[in-house]
Amino acid sequence: MTGDWASRNPDGMGTSSSGGGLFPTLRSYRATWLPGDAAAALTLAAIAIPEQLATARLIGLPPVTGLLAFAAGTLAFAVFGRARALSVGADSTIAPVIGGTLAVLALAGGGQVAGLAVVLALMVGLLLLGAWVMRLGWAADLMSQPVTTGFLIGIAVHIVIGQLPVLLGLPTPPGTGAARLWDVMATLQGTHALPLAVGGGMLAIALAAEWLNPRLPGPLLGLAASLGLVLALGRGTGGLEVLGDVTLQLQVPHLTLPGWPTIAALLPLALVVAVLVMIQTAAVLQALDDGALPESEDAIGRTFAALGAANIAAAALGAFPVNASPPRSAIVANSGGRSQLAGVLAVAVCAVVVLAGGGLLALVPQAALAGTLIFIATRIVRARLALRIARQSPQEALLLVASAALVVFLPIGVGVGLAIVLSLVHSLYTIARPQCRELLRLPGTTIWWADTPERPGQREDGVLVMALGAPVNFINTRGMLAQIDTALATRPARLLVIEAAAVASIDFTGADLLRDRVAGWRAGGFAVALARLESQTATGAARRTGLIAAFGPGAVHHSVEDAVRAWKAGALA
Secondary structure (H helix, E strand, O other): OHHHHHHOOOOOOOOEOOOOOOOHHHOOOOHHHHHHHHHHHHHHHHHHHHHHHHHHHHHOOOOHHHHHHHHHHHHHHHHHOOEOOOOEEOOOOOHHHHHHHHHHHHHOOOOOHHHHHHHHHHHHHHHHHHHHHOOOHHHHHOOOHHHHHHHHHHHHHHHHHHHHHHHHOOOOOOOOHHHHHHHHHHOHHHOOHHHHHHHHHHHHHHHHHHHHOOOOOHHHHHHHHHHHHHHHHOOOHHHOOEOOOOOOOOOOOOOOOOOHHHHHHHHHHHHHHHHHHHHHHHHHHHHHOOOOOOOOHHHHHHHHHHHHHHHHHHHHOOOOOOEEOHHHHHHHHHOOOOOOHHHHHHHHHHHHHHHHHHHHHOOOEHHHHHHHHHHHHHHHOOHHHHHHHHHHOHHHHHHHHHHHHHHHHOOHHHHHHHHHHHHHHHHHHHHHOOOOEEEEEOOOOOOEEEOOOOOOOEOOOEEEEEEOOOOEOOOOHHHHHHHHHHHHHHOOEEEEEEEOOOOOOEOHHHHHHHHHHHHHHHHOOOEEEEEOOOOHHHHHHHHHOOHHHHHOOOOEEOOHHHHHHHHHOOOOO
């Protein structure tokens, strides 16, 4: 999909704008862009109407709230955002996290879900603005690809399990995803055929339309077909429940701030949602720009700030947190959208449809929206990437499975938070336990390299060369020194060469530990040399901390081969 977006936007007009101030994507607008924006708006509206109605229902709010979230997010991003094709609104990635946690808080007496959702949107917006002010754009990298892929699989499974009761015409059980699935399986004898046929038909139409032509509004076609069925059979037939009132009422909500206990309970959820918004937004920007983030890290931060304004606008309209949408953004780019005017026009189309056809939308079957959400869930799963991770990195595939299991088997807010923690712990472990490699001389050369089957190396009698695998700091130096000691205990060596090409920095604790160990090696009768300390930052720290002096005179060299020659010439003690 990334390559497709880029190929349809060779001049970069689908990605970012260099304009500043308000409405940056419209400041240099050209009349020739209008046909593309209009076509993109119609396609976007056709996809957004069923998707936004269904996503609001996923949170447990009136369906029309989803359209308000779409309007607020789109219009606010059009005012402040610099990415031309980015579509902002209700999003199925964060919706289950929001809905699951708010339902628990509401049951615990924290307030109504609708009021909590408004406060949450405000908190997420402020956090995103704070991330921009404090230059925290790097927070978008908090989850590795295996953990993110597993998390999205867990979200998809959660969505499917949550919609099964609606699809089967059964009561909706409480609990986590796994517990809900068990309850559904225990009540299968009460399944109603008509909701299953409607939801299954909706899913089949959406999948078929996408297979025939990704630009076809499959969910809207399925929605129209299900609506026609209700009009033919009559509402309430065969356990087929309908959407109900979708009256569009624009009013400023009366925001009553909850007490500190509720705010404290909402804060972890707000942090999780804000991080997920940053992660997904950065991913969408990468796809829109064919793998390159627009302009600079500051530009990404400004996009986060625009998302913050969009969330505050959503709170002002009484909606819930909004996010950048990968599929909708792809639709805008692939349909010829050249600016945020496409989103603004799509909002206008949605408003006309609701105002003119709200009575018909009220007859849309709940099972049809369940089918829409299951279709969205299939789009969330990155099956090809998951298979590639399993083939190329089996150990990280365990992270994928673990993060998916956390989301499925635990309360979803807790599961997502723990998935983020899992990603951080894995990263910390990787940093804390880098591998030190023994280097061998490639035959017929002066190059010292790690031994591989393709390029086998040769040992030099009496010489052990160990390459440090990471910067020398308080968290990993003991582990690297232990690996070197193990190698010294198993290799007959009189010269130890520490190869430091990968050492970008040295902190005080790491320098202290390495300096003491160098003194111990020298006292034990080994000659010790340092080679290829290339980083100026690391070299300066090594001099200030006395690490260079610890190696002794003539023991610091530009290459491993120079160090070996100096030892053979008797220049090393």
